Amino acid sequence: MSIHIDPRRLAILLAVQREGGIVAAADALRLSPSAVSQQLARLESETGLRVVERTPHGALITPAGAVLVAGAERIETELADMVRALHPFTGTVTGSVMMGSFQSLMGALLLRFRHQLAAVLPGVDLRLAEVDEPQGMAELRSGQLDLLCIERDARPGRAPRGYTDTPFYDEPWVLVTPPGAPRINSPRDLASLVWLRQPEGTAGDQAMQRITAPLGRAQYSDYRYTSYSVAVAMISDGMGATVMPQLALVDAQRGHVQVTPMPELGVRRLFVRHRTRLAATEPAVSQLIDQLIGWAATALDPQGAPTSSADPDHRR
Known part of the structure; x- marks a missing residue:
């Protein structure tokens, strides 16, 4: 199966994991909860896997979602390193x-x-x-x-x-x-x-x-x-x-x-x-x-x- 992931959706999943729920992630990202849910649904469609389990106590990251979260954190770190590496060119x-x-x-x-x-x-x-x-x-x-x-x-x-x-x-x-x-x-x-x-x-x-x-x-x-x-x-x-x-x-x-x-x-x-x-x-x-x-x-x-x-x- 071919998987194509939009990396922008990984930031959404990462926020859900860090904030402990969809509503809290929406607040942190300044989005509506429905917008966050839609992005997660599209991420699940792209991977063909469940990445979040919705419970009365919040959203739980599935094992497949945890793999994506780890990848999102690596991407975040790489981007931060690139930004620091670009600073000398800006003075x-x-x-x-x-x-x-x-x-x-x-x-x-x-x-x-x-x-x-x-x-x-x-x-x-x-x-x-x-x-x-x-x-x-x-x-x-x-x-x-x-x-x-x-x-x-x-x-x-x-x-x-x-x-x-x-x-x-x-x-x-x-x-x-x-x-x-x-x-x-x-x-x-x-x-x-x-x-x-x-x-x-x-x-x-x-x-x-x-x-x-x-x-x-x-x-x-x-x-x-x-x-x-x-x-x-x-x-x-x-x-x-x-x-x-x-x-x-x-x-x-x-x-x-x-x-x-x-x-x-x-x-x-x-x-x-x-x-x-x-x-x-x-x-x-x-x-x-x-x-x-x-x-x-x-x-x-x-x-x-x-x-x-x-x-x-x-x-x-």
């Missing part, structure tokens, strides 16, 4: 960029930035990996990463030879204390706190050393944390206090801890590190960095918290 920047980052920045900023980038640089495919800095540097050197986000206290050092550290955002350090603890009204009050310990050499540890140096001998607890989410849990349980960047508190249950902004605490500086030559020779990398700098300035308010207008899920 559009294209390419894949692999970026490594640490946890607090990944969840609070970069996943949202990826959605923004898709709108302004559709030819650039940003891929993200959660890594700590030592692992990230190893992968940057080996070429597994193109970009690495790093954090520094107010006084960053120089980038390694052959690399460039491009600053893209400064955010305030804030004081986080247990619920019910006395309010801190001035830097002098910090001397009364018992501090949680942080991993030695991290930006948070450097900030703590800088902040507590004028206080004389600081009091430290026996508790140590690595991730800010663990720090919030410890502080909520009364184990101590700490300073952390504002972004780290985006998803924290703020009602369970006291957060005190203090300009005297300074800022955490965020940089994106890259091989100097790479940014000069790869337009996708340089334009992504430019977009990140501009977007961070508008996506975060002056206190380092996400603004609703920059949220891709925000609805007017």
Whole structure:
């Protein structure tokens, strides 16, 4: 039997499979349900096979329909690849960029930035990996990463030879204390706190050393944390206090801890590190960095918290 399939009808079947029914697919495609049913009937006529079973609970894809759906997905992928391949001929920047980052920045900023980038640089495919800095540097050197986000206290050092550290955002350090603890009204009050310990050499540890140096001998607890989410849990349980960047508190249950902004605490500086030559020779990398700098300035308010207008899920 000779089968001739109009590929346009495969998109209809794919929508039915993804949306779970004919009416929902019609809404997604901006067609009437009868138009979707007609296209499915013609597809069944072309193949001589049932591709959809209509039930009271929706449309179910038959085994034959599943074969067509798989083919439709491959066609969709091929078309997307062709569109990306055509971008250079239209002057559009294209390419894949692999970026490594640490946890607090990944969840609070970069996943949202990826959605923004898709709108302004559709030819650039940003891929993200959660890594700590030592692992990230190893992968940057080996070429597994193109970009690495790093954090520094107010006084960053120089980038390694052959690399460039491009600053893209400064955010305030804030004081986080247990619920019910006395309010801190001035830097002098910090001397009364018992501090949680942080991993030695991290930006948070450097900030703590800088902040507590004028206080004389600081009091430290026996508790140590690595991730800010663990720090919030410890502080909520009364184990101590700490300073952390504002972004780290985006998803924290703020009602369970006291957060005190203090300009005297300074800022955490965020940089994106890259091989100097790479940014000069790869337009996708340089334009992504430019977009990140501009977007961070508008996506975060002056206190380092996400603004609703920059949220891709925000609805007017």
